[in-house]
Amino acid sequence: xxxxxxxxxxxxxxxxxxxxxxxxxxxxxxxxWLRSAMDKIFPDHWSFMVGEIAxxxxxxxxxxxxxxxxxxxxxxxxxxxxxxxxxxxxxKMTIAYESVINLSFSVRAGxxxxxxxxxxxxxxxxxxxxxxxxxFFTGAFRRPREVNWVIGTTLLLTAMLExxxxxxxxxxLLSGGGLRILYSIVQxxxxxxxxxxxxxxxxxxxxxxxxxxxxxxxxxEFVLPLTLAGLLGAHLAVLWRQKHxxxxxxxxxxxxxxxxxxxxxxxxxxxxxxxxxxxxxxxxGGLVQINPxxxxxxxxxxxxxxxxxxxWYIGWLDGALRLWPxxxxxxxxxxxxxxxxxxxxxxxxxxxxxxxxxxxDKRIYRDYGEHNLLDRPRDKPLRTxxxxxxxxxxxxxxxxxxxxxxxxxxxxPFETLxxxxxxxxxxxxxxxxxxxxxxxxxxxRGQVHPxxxxxxxxxxxxxxxxxxxxxxxxxxxxxxxxxxxxxxxxAGPPAGASEAH
Amino acid sequence: xxxxxxxxxxxxxxxxxxxxxGAGTPWPGDVPPEQDDTWYPLRDDPWRARRVELFIALLWGxxxxxxxxxxxxxxxxxxxxLEGALLFCGFSALGAGLVIWxxxxxxxxxxxxxxxxxTSAPEDRSGVVGSLSxxxxxxxxxxxxxxxxxxxxxxxxxxIAALWPLASLGSRPDRALFHTKWYPGxxxxxxxxxxxxxxxxxxxxxxxxxxxxxxxxxxSAAVVINIGRDKLQAHTVNGYNQAGFEVVSGGNGIxxxxxxxxxxxxxxxxxxxxxMQLICPCHQSTxxxxxxxxxxxxxASRPLPQLPLGVRPDGYLIATRDFVEPVGPGFWDRGSEP
Numbered sequence: 001x002x003x004x005x006x007x008x009x010x011x012x013x014x015x016x017x018x019x020x021x022x023x024x025x026x027x028x029x030x031x032x033w034l035r036s037a038m039d040k041i042f043p044d045h046w047s048f049m050v051g052e053i054a055x056x057x058x059x060x061x062x063x064x065x066x067x068x069x070x071x072x073x074x075x076x077x078x079x080x081x082x083x084x085x086x087x088x089x090x091x092k093m094t095i096a097y098e099s100v101i102n103l104s105f106s107v108r109a110g111x112x113x114x115x116x117x118x119x120x121x122x123x124x125x126x127x128x129x130x131x132x133x134x135x136f137f138t139g140a141f142r143r144p145r146e147v148n149w150v151i152g153t154t155l156l157l158t159a160m161l162e163x164x165x166x167x168x169x170x171x172x173l174l175s176g177g178g179l180r181i182l183y184s185i186v187q188x189x190x191x192x193x194x195x196x197x198x199x200x201x202x203x204x205x206x207x208x209x210x211x212x213x214x215x216x217x218x219x220x221e222f223v224l225p226l227t228l229a230g231l232l233g234a235h236l237a238v239l240w241r242q243k244h245x246x247x248x249x250x251x252x253x254x255x256x257x258x259x260x261x262x263x264x265x266x267x268x269x270x271x272x273x274x275x276x277x278x279x280x281x282x283x284x285g286g287l288v289q290i291n292p293x294x295x296x297x298x299x300x301x302x303x304x305x306x307x308x309x310x311x312w313y314i315g316w317l318d319g320a321l322r323l324w325p326x327x328x329x330x331x332x333x334x335x336x337x338x339x340x341x342x343x344x345x346x347x348x349x350x351x352x353x354x355x356x357x358x359x360x361d362k363r364i365y366r367d368y369g370e371h372n373l374l375d376r377p378r379d380k381p382l383r384t385x386x387x388x389x390x391x392x393x394x395x396x397x398x399x400x401x402x403x404x405x406x407x408x409x410x411x412x413p414f415e416t417l418x419x420x421x422x423x424x425x426x427x428x429x430x431x432x433x434x435x436x437x438x439x440x441x442x443x444x445r446g447q448v449h450p451x452x453x454x455x456x457x458x459x460x461x462x463x464x465x466x467x468x469x470x471x472x473x474x475x476x477x478x479x480x481x482x483x484x485x486x487x488x489x490x491a492g493p494p495a496g497a498s499e500a501h
Numbered sequence: 502x503x504x505x506x507x508x509x510x511x512x513x514x515x516x517x518x519x520x521x522x523g524a525g526t527p528w529p530g531d532v533p534p535e536q537d538d539t540w541y542p543l544r545d546d547p548w549r550a551r552r553v554e555l556f557i558a559l560l561w562g563x564x565x566x567x568x569x570x571x572x573x574x575x576x577x578x579x580x581x582x583l584e585g586a587l588l589f590c591g592f593s594a595l596g597a598g599l600v601i602w603x604x605x606x607x608x609x610x611x612x613x614x615x616x617x618x619x620t621s622a623p624e625d626r627s628g629v630v631g632s633l634s635x636x637x638x639x640x641x642x643x644x645x646x647x648x649x650x651x652x653x654x655x656x657x658x659x660x661i662a663a664l665w666p667l668a669s670l671g672s673r674p675d676r677a678l679f680h681t682k683w684y685p686g687x688x689x690x691x692x693x694x695x696x697x698x699x700x701x702x703x704x705x706x707x708x709x710x711x712x713x714x715x716x717x718x719x720x721s722a723a724v725v726i727n728i729g730r731d732k733l734q735a736h737t738v739n740g741y742n743q744a745g746f747e748v749v750s751g752g753n754g755i756x757x758x759x760x761x762x763x764x765x766x767x768x769x770x771x772x773x774x775x776x777m778q779l780i781c782p783c784h785q786s787t788x789x790x791x792x793x794x795x796x797x798x799x800x801a802s803r804p805l806p807q808l809p810l811g812v813r814p815d816g817y818l819i820a821t822r823d824f825v826e827p828v829g830p831g832f833w834d835r836g837s838e839p
Contacts, residue, residue, distance in 0.1 A: 041614045108579035112588075115581070144619065177767055177783060184765040184830035194678065194832050198671035205677050205720050206766065211670075243616055251613065258613045265609035272599035279592030286585010301719030302692070302709055302760055304768045306782035321765060322784045326802040328831055337831025338800055339765050372616060403785060414785050415798055 038263035043246040047134045049273060054127035055236075056277040057120045058228065064117040065166075065221060071107050072169065073099035074217035076210035085294055093171075093298035096213050100170040101294055116285025121163050123281060125313045128156050136357070136387050138374040140245045142367070146358040148238045153354050155231045158224060160313055165220040167291070167311050171213065174291075174308050176299025180206055181321070185343035190336050207301065248373045257372075306404050319400030320346055323422050381440035389433035396424040541608045553605050560598040567591030678835070679827045681759075682715035683808065689725055689757070689818040690716060697725065697818045699750045704729040707772045709760060712820065720828060722760040722768060723808050725818065726790055728777060730754040746809040748818060755818065757808040758794045759828040762786055764801035766830045779805065803831070 025031040042048075075095035081088050083098075085105050093101075103110040132152060135141050141149035164182075168175040183206040186197040194204070201208030202215070243257055252258050260266045284290075297303075310318050320342035329336040353360070361383065362368050377384040399406065400421045407414040461467055543550040567587045574583045620626075640648055689697040689710040702708055707726045715721055733747060733754030748755040758779070762769050767783035778797070779788045786799030794805035806824040813819055827835050 039614075041612055044611070108575055109584065111579075111581045112584045180767055181765045181783060187830060187832045190833050192833075194674040194834075195671075198674045199667065200671070202671050204672055204674045207719060208671075242619060255616050256613050257616050258611060260611060261609055264607050265603055268599050268603035268607055272596040272603065275592045275596030275599065279589045279596060282592065283585050283589030286581045286583070286588060300717065302711075302717065302722035302768050302770075304770045304782045306771060308782060318784075321800060324800050326786075326796060326800050328802045330836060333836045334833055335831050335835055336833075337835075338802055339830060342800075404782070415787075418785065418799070 038261065040240075040262040041243075041257045041259045042262060042266045043244050043257065043259035045247060047138075048244065050127050050134060051131040052270060052273055053277055054124055054131055055232065056274045057124035057127060057281065058232065059274065060120045060278055060281050061117060061124060062225065062229075064113045064120065065225070067113050068103065068110075068117060069221050071099060071103035071110060072096070072217070074169070074213040076171070076207075076213045088294060088297070091298060094213070096169065096171040097293070097298045100172075104294065112282065112286045114285075115288075115290050116282050117166075118290045119284040119288070120281045121166060122290075122311060122313075123277070125156070125159050125163055128152075128159055129313070132156065133387070133391070137377040137384055138245070138247070139361070139371065139380060139383070140374055141358045142361065142371045143358075144242055144370055145238075145245070148235055148242070149358050150355060151231055151235045151238065153351065155228065155235060157351065158227050158231060162220065162224040162228060163311060164314055165216055165224065167314075168216060169213070169220060170291075170293045171299050172293035173296040173299050173303060173305070174293070176207075176301075177304050177308060178310055178314070180301070181318075181339075183207075184337075185339045188337040188340035189344065190334075190340070193340075207299075243372070245372055245374050247376070252373065254370075254372045307408070309402055309405065312398070315401035316394050316397035317343065317347060317401075319397035319402075319421070322403060322418060323397065323400050323425060325422070378440040378443040381437045381444075384440050385433040385437035388436035389429035392428040392432035393425060396421055396428045399424075539608050540610055541606055543605050544608075550606060553601060557598040557602055557606075560594045560601075563594040564591045564598075567594070678829070678832060681712075681721040681823055681828055682718045683712045683721055683723075683820045683823045685820070685822045687712035687714070687820045688813075689713075689723070689810075689820065692716060699748060699753060699755065699812050699816045699818055702727040702753070702755065704752060704754075705774050707774075709768075709770075710757070710818075720761065723757050724760045724769065724772075724779060724805075725755060725757040725808075725810075726772075727753050727755050728790060732777070732791065746807050748810045748812050750812060755810060756790070757810050757818075757820075758788075758790075758805040759808065759824055760805075761829040762801060763796070763803040763805060763828075764799070764830060769805065 021031055021034070073095050077095050078092055079095055079098055081091050081093050081098055081101065083089070083102060083106065085101055088101065100114075104114060105111070135149065135152070164178070168179050183197055183201060186200060187193045189196055197206075198204040200212075200215070202211030203209035244259070246252055246258060249258075260269075296305075309315065321339060324338065324342035324346075326338065327341070328338045364382065365380070375383075377387075400418065403414045403417045403421070406412070407417050543553060567590045570587045571584060571591070574580055574587065621629075689708075690713045691697065691708060691710060694716060696713065697708060697710055702725065704727050707724060710723050710725050711718060712721050730749055730752050731754075733749065733756070746756065758769075760768050760770070762781040762783065764781065764784055764786045767781050769779045769781045769786075769788065771780035771782050772778075773780060777790045779790060779794060780786070781799070781801070784800050786801035787797050788794040788801070788805050789797045792804075793807060796802060796804060806826050806828050808824055809821040811819050811821040
């Protein structure tokens with residue numbers, strides 16, 4: 001195959017690598033680890049790439065974010081704008097807002113960096129949520145991976161905070177309204193709320209005394225990214241130690257792992273994914289406008305416009321605030337204000353359940369064992385139904401954050417929409433859950449179980465026109481295909497295909 | 502493994518329960534020791550491999566062209582759309598080349614390795630407790646007094662002392678939320694500093710006002726509305742209006758309310774003149790002006806506080822005093838007496 005010259009060159013290269021790696025090994029004893037690292041096996045499944053998309057979005061966020069810090073000026077001091085963007089000429093604004101206008105219009109490549117940063121943030125959190133859905137619906141959080149579920153949930157929360165803090169930095173009319181609402185939510189905490197709000201904003205009424213933007217900036221470009229990086233590192237370290245899960249399939253068992261090696265196959269592919277994510281993010285950043293703060297204008301406490309929506313991942317919180325009924329609790333001279341319930345209590349309960357899910361799941365299925373092979377969502381109809389119900393709940397709340405827009409588009413009064421969506425918080429999860437459950441059961445009955453029948457087998461048509469599946473062994477599970485024969489798909493439930501785990 | 506698989510597959514390590522659950526080689530022994538690492542899909546087809554190579558080169562050439570274009574665009578002053586398109590094409594072509602390379606030309610194939618055991622050996626598991634006890638026994642059993650009676654309280658005190666600097670972050674809330682900048686005799690002025698005359702607002706008109714001297718003070722923003730003498734008198738039902746908070750002059754019936762929503766603090770900036778309602782754009786709390794701005798829809802549960810109005814002899818509108826209750830969203834001790 002290879003020529004003599006090629007082989008000689010390869011030998012020479014190997015000798016050079018040997019001496020370099022030996023140098024390193026003499027000092028760090030690194031060769032054993034490096035070898036196992038390069039030989040590490042990564043399963044190939046498209047859904048496993050979503051977590052990587054989140055990671056690469058984070059890489060792009062850090063890169064574009066560092067660039068933006070060179071131009072952003074976190075100051076709440078007021079100036080009068082005189083710059084190239086004529087519609088704002090002569091307007092009073094904070095230095096923070098002015099610096100964002102300047103980096104958008106006066107800094108070459110500033111606008112695309114800013115917009116790519118924003119798009120990357122939206123994709124980052126979307127990928128985290130998608131990734132989390134994959135983990136949930138396939139049972140990848142089960143022992144021994146509970147730790148990574150907890151770290152991952154914390155990553156999502158931190159990413160949401162990071163996103164909201166970044167969205168608030170420009171001090172435009174839209175984000176200023178968001179901060180006003182956040183202040184009210186913080187202030188609504190029983191007993192300590194007013195203290196908490198005063199300590200965060202640095203003044204005892206909104207919008208504080210001007211200390212706030214420097215603080216927000218330090219949170220956004222130092223504290224929270226560092227937290228994200230630390231958590232991400234821990235997430236990857238645990239993943240590395242425990243290895244990937246994989247779907248059941250031919251030749252796959254609880255005790256082996258099938259896939260491509262880190263070096264060179266996986267390395268090349270995953271870098272390609274980084275490049276694709278970068279391509280999409282920068283393509284969106286250049287071609288699709290996002291958050292045009294110069295259109296919204298600078299923040300003024302006495303102004304707000306309708307049709308204002310937060311970034312998508314905050315929508316469900318804003319929707320919860322719209323749907324929560326006009327209840328407040330007042331007695332003995334004290335009150336628990338309305339925003340506390342939809343702004344803190346409900347999200348608190350939801351995230352407590354999310355954190356606790358691996359342990360709740362163990363109780364539900366009385367399954368405390370280790371699992372490296374994944375469930376297909378249909379295999380656990382109850383879990384799938386609960387997950388779909390939760391998603392329906394979040395979708396209902398997210399839609400509720402756009403009642404004014406939807407109302408305008410459909411010509412329906414927002415009052416009607418809000419009432420519908422209030423019912424929807426109960427109805428949508430129940431309907432979606434029941435539908436999901438039935439679909440799961442249907443699929444279980446109608447199709448072949450991947451553990452009992454290989455999904456990767458080869459279909460062969462014989463001389464008489466019949467079809468047979470050949471190849472692809474299946475092991476690692478109690479049921480074998482021979483027990484169930486080879487009846488055609490849709491011929492009714494094979495024994496043991498129901499939820500017997 | 503089965504021979505029918507369309508690709509060569511290397512099987513290494515132990516796998517499968519048939520060899521016993523503990524049969525896996527110790528972690529991280531997932532290195533298949535003997536595998537054919539030179540195989541790749543186009544190994545036996547040099548002509549196609551060459552063509553694929555050229556195609557990849559072409560893709561990466563696109564990336565180089567995009568890079569050149571980016572430099573040119575930047576040099577000419579920058580243009581976000583062009584930059585976006587060029588970056589998209591450049592990154593995507595580079596990535597596409599890599600993917601084709603990995604799939605066609607990079608050696609390596611699907612391999613099977615053992616997961617091994619990720620838990621430690623039993624002697625290590627019991628040993629670690631021994632190591633831990635060496636310290637905890639010494640500290641807790643034999644020196645329990647020092648740890649439980651002394652170190653914990655001392656640490657507590659010192660820890661609480663360390664929290665003290667947090668108080669520097671903000672000032673005492675005191676009664677700041679209970680008052681605004683409105684004072685007796687304060688003229689109502691608009692955002693641009695113009696004082697509001699009793700005849701300035703037509704019936705059905707609405708203005709955002711601030712106390713004179715405190716323009717744009719966020720807590721003091723108020724909405725002044727002329728609902729007309731007839732409507733005012735027809736619909737006056739309770740409380741504030743009867744206390745003389747309104748101004749009636751000729752056909753005008755003027756009232757003023759805090760502009761800060763009692764739900765989450767947004768400015769109540771939408772005015773539905775037909776229904777005589779103020780609507781908050783943030784969460785759609787709706788306040789009925791004719792019922793002293795009581796909430797009639799949405800999450801707000803308290804009326805917008807009313808500003809007591811008066812009129813000076815020269816016809817300018819004034820506040821006779823501050824709002825009678827705290828404006829804006831609720832908080833824990835809002836109901837406490839001063």
